[in-house]
Amino acid sequence: xxxxxxxxxxxxxxxxxxxxxxxxxxxxxxxxxxxxxxxxxxxxxxxxxxxxxxxxxxxxxxxxxxxxxxxxxxxxxxxxxxxxxxxxxxxxxxxxxxxxxxxxxxxxxxxxxxxxxxxxxxxxxxxxxxxxxxxxxxxxxxxxxxxxxxxxxxxxxxxxxxxxxxxxxxxxxxxxxxxxxxxxxxxxxxxxxxxxxxxxxxxxxxxxxxxxxxxxxxxxxxxxxxxxxxxxxxxxxxxxxxxxxxxxxxxxxxxxxxxxxxxxxxxxxxxxxxxxxxxxxxxxxxxxxxxxxxxxxxxxxxxxxxxxxxxxxxxxxxxxxxxxxxxxxxxxxxxxxxxxxxxxxxxxxxxxxxxxxxxxxxxxxxxxxxxxxxxxxxxxxxxxxxxxxxxxxxxxxxxxxxxxxxxxxxxxxxxxxxxxxxxxxxxxxxxxxxxxxxxxxxxxxxxxxxxxxxxxxxxxxxxxxxxxxxxxxxxxxxxxxxxxxxxxxxxxxxxxxxxxxxxxxxxxxxxxxxxxxxxxxxxxxxxxxxxxxxxxxxxxxxxxxxxxxxxxxxxxxxxxxxxxxxxxxxxxxxxxxxxxxxxxxxxxxxxxxxxxxxxxxxxxxxxxxxxxxxxxxxxxxxxxxxxxxxxxxxxxxxxxxxxxxxxxxxxxxxxxxxxxxxxxxxxxxxxxxxxxxxxxxxxxxxxxxxxxxxxxxxxxxxxxxxxxxxxxxxxxxxxxxxxxxxxxxxxxxxxx
Numbered sequence: 001x002x003x004x005x006x007x008x009x010x011x012x013x014x015x016x017x018x019x020x021x022x023x024x025x026x027x028x029x030x031x032x033x034x035x036x037x038x039x040x041x042x043x044x045x046x047x048x049x050x051x052x053x054x055x056x057x058x059x060x061x062x063x064x065x066x067x068x069x070x071x072x073x074x075x076x077x078x079x080x081x082x083x084x085x086x087x088x089x090x091x092x093x094x095x096x097x098x099x100x101x102x103x104x105x106x107x108x109x110x111x112x113x114x115x116x117x118x119x120x121x122x123x124x125x126x127x128x129x130x131x132x133x134x135x136x137x138x139x140x141x142x143x144x145x146x147x148x149x150x151x152x153x154x155x156x157x158x159x160x161x162x163x164x165x166x167x168x169x170x171x172x173x174x175x176x177x178x179x180x181x182x183x184x185x186x187x188x189x190x191x192x193x194x195x196x197x198x199x200x201x202x203x204x205x206x207x208x209x210x211x212x213x214x215x216x217x218x219x220x221x222x223x224x225x226x227x228x229x230x231x232x233x234x235x236x237x238x239x240x241x242x243x244x245x246x247x248x249x250x251x252x253x254x255x256x257x258x259x260x261x262x263x264x265x266x267x268x269x270x271x272x273x274x275x276x277x278x279x280x281x282x283x284x285x286x287x288x289x290x291x292x293x294x295x296x297x298x299x300x301x302x303x304x305x306x307x308x309x310x311x312x313x314x315x316x317x318x319x320x321x322x323x324x325x326x327x328x329x330x331x332x333x334x335x336x337x338x339x340x341x342x343x344x345x346x347x348x349x350x351x352x353x354x355x356x357x358x359x360x361x362x363x364x365x366x367x368x369x370x371x372x373x374x375x376x377x378x379x380x381x382x383x384x385x386x387x388x389x390x391x392x393x394x395x396x397x398x399x400x401x402x403x404x405x406x407x408x409x410x411x412x413x414x415x416x417x418x419x420x421x422x423x424x425x426x427x428x429x430x431x432x433x434x435x436x437x438x439x440x441x442x443x444x445x446x447x448x449x450x451x452x453x454x455x456x457x458x459x460x461x462x463x464x465x466x467x468x469x470x471x472x473x474x475x476x477x478x479x480x481x482x483x484x485x486x487x488x489x490x491x492x493x494x495x496x497x498x499x500x501x502x503x504x505x506x507x508x509x510x511x512x513x514x515x516x517x518x519x520x521x522x523x524x525x526x527x528x529x530x531x532x533x534x535x536x537x538x539x540x541x542x543x544x545x546x547x548x549x550x551x552x553x554x555x556x557x558x559x560x561x562x563x564x565x566x567x568x569x570x571x572x573x574x575x576x577x578x579x580x581x582x583x584x585x586x587x588x589x590x591x592x593x594x595x596x597x598x599x600x601x602x603x604x605x606x607x608x609x610x611x612x613x614x615x616x617x618x619x620x621x622x623x624x625x626x627x628x629x630x631x632x633x634x635x636x637x638x639x640x641x642x643x644x645x646x647x648x649x650x651x652x653x654x655x656x657x658x659x660x661x662x663x664x665x666x667x668x669x670x671x672x673x674x675x676x677x678x679x680x681x682x683x684x685x686x687x688x689x690x691x692x693x694x695x696x697x698x699x700x701x702x703x704x705x706x707x708x709x710x711x712x713x714x715x716x717x718x719x720x721x722x723x724x725x726x727x728x729x730x731x732x733x734x735x736x
Contacts (some may be wrong), residue, residue: 051225052214058205060163060189061234063178063196065243066278066464071173072181072196072288075166078145078159079187080111080137082122085129088156097122097156106151110144111136138183139164162187165196171287172250174241174280176298177413177462180288193296195237195463198412202466202475205234235475238464240276245269248582251651253283255575256561263539265561266299268460269583270445272553274480275458301408304418304438307560308527309509310545311434313451313495315382315390316374318398321491324389327371327498331388334364336380338387338425345425346387357383357429360526361567375502377509377524382432392428399431401486402447403457404439411463411478416440434527441558444545446483452496452521452547452556455489456482496521500550512573513544518584521553522546524570529562540565544576554589571718574674582651603627607656609646610639615660618642627652633685636662643684657684669704670697670716678716690715 063072082103088096097103100122108115113136121133132138145159165181167173179194181203188207191200208231213224249267256262266282282299286292297303319325337356338345345354359378373381386395399405405420418438421427430436442460450457459481466476487495499521502508510522525543529536543560547553559576563569583589605626610618615632618639622628628650634640641659644650657680665685670678678697682689687708692715701715708714 050214052212054210054212055186055188056208056210056229056231057163057188058207058231059233060165060181061203061205061236061469063203063237063239065173065239065241065246066276067242068238069243070168071178071239071241071243072165072167074163074189077139077141077162077164079162080107080133080140080148081130081158081160082133083130083156083158084122084126088129094155099153099155103154103157106154107133107148110148111140113137138162138187163189165189165288167288169243170289171285173243173246174462175286175288176282176300177241177277177280178239178288180291195239195412199235199237199463199466203234203237206232208232233470236467236469238467240271240278240462240464240478241280242278242586244586245583246279246281248579248586249279249281250283251582251649252559252575252579253281253285254649255578256559256563257283259575260542260561260563260569260572262561262563264299265559266441267557267559267579268300268441268445270449270460270556270558272449272452272458272547272556275446275449275460276464276478277460277462278555280462298414300441301413301415302440304416304440305541306435306438306527306530307444308434308525308541308543309377309379310444310523310525310543311439312374312377312382312432313499313523313545314399314402314447315385315395315432316498317451317487317491317495318395319385319389320494321398321487322390322394325370325385328369330367330369331373331381331384333359333366333368333373333376333378333380335362336383336429338383338429340425343423343425343428344387344392345383345429347384354425371498371501372507374498374523375505375508377502379433383429386429386432392422395428395432396422398486401457401484402450403483403486404443404447405437408442408446408459410442410459411461413442415442418443434525438530441560445556445558447486448545448547448556448558450484450486451492451499452553453492455485455487455492457484457486459483496547496550496553499523499547503546503550509570510544510546512571513546513577513580515577515580515584517581518548518589519550520546520548520580521550525560526569538564540569542569544570546580548580548584549589555583555587557583578651578654581653585653603652605650605652607642607644607646607648607650610642610658611646613639615639615658618658622656622658626650626656628654628656631655631657631668631681632660632666633657633681634660634662634665636660641684643680655680657681659684664707664709667700667702667704667706667708667714670700673697673716686710687712687714692717 060074062070065071083096086096100119104115104119104122107118111118111133113133118133121131139162148154148157162183164183167180177194179191179196181189181191181196184190191197191203196203209229212226249269252267253265256265264283268277269279270277280300284294286294335356335358337348337353339348339353340346357379359380365372365376370381370385386392405418407415407417418440421437422431427436445460446457461478461481464478465474467473468475500519503510503514503520503522505511509524513520513522523545527541529539529541539562541560541562543558545556545558547556557580559579608621608626610621615637619630622630638660639658640661643657650656655677665687678689678691687710690713697716697718699717702708
């Protein structure tokens with residue numbers, strides 16, 4: 001017991017001494033101006049000792065694609081600090097900028113600033129303790145910092161860590177959905193657009209604090225007050241967008257610009273059974289790294305437009321769903337003249353009449369079945385369905401069920417609701433073929449999920465999950481969301497069968513989108529563009545909504561572009577057909593996995609230089625390494641010309657032309673080639689070719705294997721939409 005008491009007294013005495021030492025230390029610092037541990041006099045410091053509070057910025061969360069590839073991330077950078085107070089020293093050496101002229105000269109080599117501007121910052125106010133250099137001194141790389149610090153005669157330069165937001169895929173990854181983030185005036189990254197703005201709080205995390213005492217020179221002495229509250233980093237966002245599919249869509253935009261003279265284009269790829277957006281984009285676009293933004297509007301959701309004949313599917317679906325449709329029932333496809341009882345239109349064959357509705361280019365097929373009204377894309381057919389089978393009130397109700405003219409409210413996507421013009425008889429008829437009222441691509445995508453699916457309408461979405469990586473917890477999981485069931489499953493299946501015929505029938509308007517790789521169903525559209533109080537007299541919107549495989553649709557593609565009006569725009573389908581092929585390859589839909597060639601992943605690459613190679617060596621490189629379909633032009637042994645040229649973007653399984661000279665040109669089988677491909681053969685071979693018609697090559701004047709030269713005339717005939725169309729009719733149509 002005595003030993004225990006003695007031990008307690010010893011412990012108590014030690015504790016008491018420790019407390020007394022702390023009190024003495026505080027007393028000496030406060031009164032005696034002496035720091036015990038360093039035996040340093042604090043007289044020269046104490047007047048300028050200050051409590052400093054600094055923000056510890058949280059790391060902004062990364063954004064990923066569907067496969068875990070980084071779409072947006074922070075890059076550690078540095079902001080420069082220039083110390084100006086001449087009393088700031090490290091021992092006998094200056095710790096301030098003692099030579100502003102020399103310093104400004106050096107810094108101008110590494111900063112995006114003029115020397116005069118840097119010199120002004122360093123000298124304009126001699127009373128400043130320190131200064132920063134504005135935007136020009138922010139977000140410096142580690143290499144830049146090391147380079148500046150390598151100068152031995154530069155003093156008074158410091159750096160603090162900062163972050164810059166970078167987007168590794170630039171403008172090739174849906175920038176109008178992802179958006180961008182920028183540093184604010186305090187150096188903190190803040191979302192300004194798209195997902196970066198919508199989930200800014202989740203991405204930002206919670207900043208921490210560093211509170212400490214420092215002396216007048218910015219130094220912290222041991223024992224001074226310091227408290228650190230660490231930052232909680234931001235959540236990480238995983239999207240549903242697939243980078244490979246997105247790249248295929250972006251390539252289609254480039255192709256439709258160059259091949260179809262498009263001034264604008266927009267489109268999306270959606271997984272039908274879930275509503276997941278796999279790709280989304282538009283052109284012109286912008287690069288979030290450089291912010292070369294000309295237009296902040298998201299074409300797919302913020303720009304309502306009159307969609308044209310892709311809307312015809314909804315009047316057909318309505319008629320089927322109410323049980324008032326028989327595809328074999330016939331109707332008169334000649335011009336639909338109408339009058340009205342109140343605001344309800346009906347067909348008339350004489351006077352009085354408010355006007356007449358015609359099919360594209362004034363076309364008439366006589367008396368035809370209603371099914372062929374959609375296959376031909378007849379405006380008269382949809383007007384007939386409205387007046388004789390559906391009724392204006394019922395169609396209006398179904399349009400509401402399909403979600404048109406109101407926002408979709410999906411994942412914070414900025415939207416406009418569109419406008420429903422449905423008062424006058426002409427407006428009610430026009431809406432059946434997609435004119436007079438405006439919708440958005442996002443609304444069309446949502447509505448078509450019911451037709452391509454099982455009657456349920458799914459909300460498209462692109463935020464897959466939000467993850468708290470610090471706690472390894474999924475805090476949000478995107479999911480399949482049914483927002484309505486506008487039609488029965490039996491109606492959806494009936495519509496799918498009819499839309500497949502729009503592609504497979506020899507007179508179907510979507511037959512030019514058919515590809516060998518996978519069977520598709522589709523509805524085409526051509527529409528005028530509202531401009532002021534009327535319509536643009538030169539340009540039109542060409543569009544297609546499609547799904548595949550036709551027997552059980554899994555993916556849907558919508559693609560639209562603005563170009564000079566041409567009745568035959570749908571025959572120039574190569575960019576969209578290539579898109580269908582690429583998406584089919586990437587998703588492995590419609591392919592036999594045992595087929596080695598088509599199961600290869602599609603690859604975007606630069607065309608190599610094979611000029612000068614032996615022909616067999618060039619074929620080996622292009623066929624085996626680049627997976628290209630090599631077309632030999634000539635019968636020599638060495639490559640003298642090539643198309644595409646070196647550096648051009650090519651995709652695996654595309655065509656590559658190599659010219660080897662020799663004694664004449666061997667004519668290939670042009671069947672199935674596009675006009676562009678035939679013209680490339682013409683360009684590289686110098687064999688004159690006459691191109692008749694539009695679409696894809698159907699026949700040729702010289703058979704495969706024939707020998708030709710620059711004096712040989714070759715005629716290639718292309719399959720047209722319909723051989724009996726009067727192309728001389730100068731009619732700009734509001735339907736197909």
